[in-house]
Amino acid sequence: MHEVPIATAIVEQAIQAVAPHRATRIDLVEVQIGRMRQIAPEALQVAFAAVSEGTIAQGARLEIAEIEMEAVCRKCGQRFRPEIGLYVCPKCHQADVQIVAGHDMILKSITAQTPEESPPA
Ligand SMILES: [Zn+2]
Secondary structure (H helix, E strand, C coil): CCHHHHHHHHHHHHHHHHHHHCCCEEEEEEEEEEHHHCCCHHHHHHHHHHHHCCCCCCCCEEEEEEECCEEEECCCCCEECCECCECCCCCCCCCCEEEEECCCEEEEEEEEECCCCCCCC
16 A cells, blocks of 8 residues: 555644644645556545544545646657556657656645634735
């Protein structure tokens, strides 16, 4: 299950991000994950629940959004959305492409409880 290390990274990053605010509990974590990671959202939810146990992120909701893959053809510069395992340029039919999006895991936002009222941003 390769979702576990990703869940661990999400929990660690979320806790680090709210640490300066002395957060007591994390309610919601929103992440964006590139399609190339081939994550099963249900498996990631299960892994997240297991990994966050005993931390301030325990019981937090995890919202997962997928990032579409994007490639640029090195021959003609065409930008397109490839399928996994099918990286052929639709314009010049070369398979010499660079993947420019779709392999990242981005922590988009975190909602947490803090001890005092935060000043308006
Ligand atoms: Zn091309």
